[in-house]
Every structure is written in structure tokens, then in C-alpha cells.
Amino acid sequence: xxxxxxxxxxxxxxxxxxxxxxxxxxxxxxxxxxxxxxxxxxxxxxxxxxxxxxxxxxxxxxxxxxxxxxxxxxxxxxxxxxxxxxxxxxxxxxxxxxxxxxxxxxxxxxxxxxxxxxxxxxxxxxxxxxxxxxxxxxxxxxxxxxxxxxxxxxxxxxxxxxxxxxxxxxxxxxxxxxxxxxxxxxxxxxxxxxxxxxxxxxxxx
Amino acid sequence: xxxxxxxxxxxxxxxxxxxxxxxxxxxxxxxxxxxxxxxxxxxxxxxxxxxxxxxxxxxxxxxxxxxxxxxxxxxxxxxxxxxxxxxxxxxxxxxxxxxxxxxxxxxxxxxxxxxxxxxxxxxxxxxxxxxxxxxxxxxxxxxxxxxxxxxxxxxxxxxxxxxxxxxxxxxxxxxxxxxxxxxxxxxxxxxxxxxxxxx
Numbered sequence: 311x312x313x314x315x316x317x318x319x320x321x322x323x324x325x326x327x328x329x330x331x332x333x334x335x336x337x338x339x340x341x342x343x344x345x346x347x348x349x350x351x352x353x354x355x356x357x358x359x360x361x362x363x364x365x366x367x368x369x370x371x372x373x374x375x376x377x378x379x380x381x382x383x384x385x386x387x388x389x390x391x392x393x394x395x396x397x398x399x400x401x402x403x404x405x406x407x408x409x410x411x412x413x414x415x416x417x418x419x420x421x422x423x424x425x426x427x428x429x430x431x432x433x434x435x436x437x438x439x440x441x442x443x444x445x446x447x448x449x450x451x452x453x454x455x456x457x458x459x460x461x462x463x464x465x466x467x468x469x470x471x472x473x474x475x476x477x478x479x480x481x482x483x484x485x486x487x488x489x490x491x492x493x494x495x496x497x498x499x500x501x502x503x504x505x506x507x508x509x510x511x512x513x514x515x
Numbered sequence: 516x517x518x519x520x521x522x523x524x525x526x527x528x529x530x531x532x533x534x535x536x537x538x539x540x541x542x543x544x545x546x547x548x549x550x551x552x553x554x555x556x557x558x559x560x561x562x563x564x565x566x567x568x569x570x571x572x573x574x575x576x577x578x579x580x581x582x583x584x585x586x587x588x589x590x591x592x593x594x595x596x597x598x599x600x601x602x603x604x605x606x607x608x609x610x611x612x613x614x615x616x617x618x619x620x621x622x623x624x625x626x627x628x629x630x631x632x633x634x635x636x637x638x639x640x641x642x643x644x645x646x647x648x649x650x651x652x653x654x655x656x657x658x659x660x661x662x663x664x665x666x667x668x669x670x671x672x673x674x675x676x677x678x679x680x681x682x683x684x685x686x687x688x689x690x691x692x693x694x695x696x697x698x699x700x701x702x703x704x705x706x707x708x709x710x711x712x713x714x
Contacts, residue, residue, distance in 0.1 A: 320581075321580070327586065342598075
């Protein structure tokens, strides 16, 4: 009995000490990790909007470029990112919005950028996805994302939405063989954010 | 275990054939190989030290759980610092830093050595095995990056004019081939040790 008590006591103390130490380290590193996450997000937005930057740019430089060229505004309850050259703020070149939703294995998050006409897609980037590597994970590959460039967010009947793997059309892209569920989920996420965007535009006008 | 044993005679990677998974996964570049090696040295030394310090107080029945708890603490410590201060490398290494918890080398040394030996010897043992692993990883990483991309640390060494990079080296088959050669060379150069010990 005394042996068991000691064992339980030892386990409790060791567990508590380890937990305390790791909690302390996590709190200490939290601001740095948050900054890294912000830089990742900024990189995603810059890439989606097609704003020039090089892979060698430091984190500080990326934030600089972002602050100079991109304006964050609230529309409804979502944030949109407007790319306008500083000397011509009235006619923005591109607009980007974040999308997020459930994928097959985990969340899918990224940015969808539209041209100035707010209909044609300028770029698509993923800041986070945990889909099956080699199958669903290919949504992050450049060949898949590049398909979206030049497509519209409305179909021939002016209905908002994207079609992944459906009938060919101005808003349709190829799906990935073996990744049906991921593509379906991605389509749902994009339709959601596009639907909301189009709705809010109509309200504005 | 002495330093010579850990690095050469009983090298954990090439002789004991432990820690193979990470040795294949992270060695496509020399830089990530070195960071992974450093991670393992840190974890092995740290866990060996604390397991040894607590060896007289740890109840025998829960010794393995206690070892894992200590190892996991060190691994997460390293992982958190990597995520905070060396984010690009953390992305490159992916889940493999966390997987050090499951690395047989670390758990093996804690159970087989640190639990029965004083702290100073345990530190040396951890260092020896860590260096052996890191050394093996460095060799594989150097070969794979050099032959696979013509670069070392991202700087082109083998000029494109006369060397066409062998893409196979940065893929999985290249890892297996290189590891196989490293194991073969280690064993051949080391010679048969067991027979001498049995005399």
C-alpha cells in the first residue's frame, strides 16, 4: 500500500513538473509563433494577389511589402484585402478574401484573390491543409491552384460558385483523381465564401 | 558507453540500425540533417541526465512511463524553440522532431544505461549516441544534397555546366541507397568486433 502511494505520488509530481515546464515554454514562445503565423498569412495573401516578392525576402521585408501595398478592410463580418498601388487608391487592382472550412482530415484555410472586376480569379493559395499527401494534398500543388487563375466565380447563368470536377465552364476546374472527398469539401468551402462575397456586393449596390 | 563506442564501434544508426525512419526522411538537405542531429543530441543528453538523476527514486513498475515523460518534455522543448526561432526549418522537418519521442535510440539508452548509471556517465553516453546518430545523418545529408542538387547548404558547388543533378537522390530511393552504403562502409571498416570481445 505504501509502495503504491509513493508510485502514485511520484507519477503525479513528475507529471505536474513536466506540464508546468512545458506550459512556461509555450507561453514564452507564443508571441514568436504568432509572428511566424502572421508572416505565413501575409505570404499567402501576397502570393494570391500576385504582388511581387522573392523567396529570399526576410519576414520584415514581407511585412513591409504587405503594409505598403495591401489595405485590410472589414466588410460585413469578414475582412477583405485590397491590393491598390499607393498612388492610385481609388481603382484597386485586386481583392483577396480568406476562406476556411473543414477538409477531409483537418481544416482547409487559404486566400482567394479576384481581379479588379471582382469576377475573375487572380490567384488561390492555401495557408493550411492536412489532406492526404499525394492525393487530397495535391490541392496545394501549383498545377491545381494555377487552374483557378482566369476562371470566374460565377457560371454561365451568373450563379455564384465554383465547380471542381463538374461540367466544363468558365467557373470549372479539374478535380483530382482519388481525392473526391477533398475536392467536394474544397468546393463547398469556396462556394460558401464566394456566395457571401457576391451577396455582400449586391447589398453594397 | 564511451564516445568512441557511440560514434564508431556501436554507432546507433549504422551498427545498431536504430532511428532509421528519420534518417531517411530529413536527410534530403544537409542543413535539416544537422538540425535533426542537434535535436537528438539535446534530447538524448537531457533525458539521460534526468533519468539518471531520478534513478534511485523512480519506482520500477512505472520506470518506462517516467522515461517517456522525460523524453517527451525535452522533445517538446526543442520543438517549441524551433517553431518560435527557426520556423522555416520547423516546416521542413515537419513531424519528425516530434517523432524523436519514439526514436529507439533515446528510449533505449535511457532504459539500458541511464537507469543504472551515475549522471556524468549518462551524459557521456547520451552525447556519444547522439553524435553517432548526428554523424551518420550528416554524411547521408551531405551525399544526398550534393548529388541530388549539386549544392551544399543551398550554395551551388557542382556547377550546372558539367554536373546534372541526380533527382533520385533527393527522393526516397536515394535515401535508402545512401543509407545502405553508409551501413555497409561502417561495417566493413569497423571489422568484426564481436569475435575479439568473445576471446
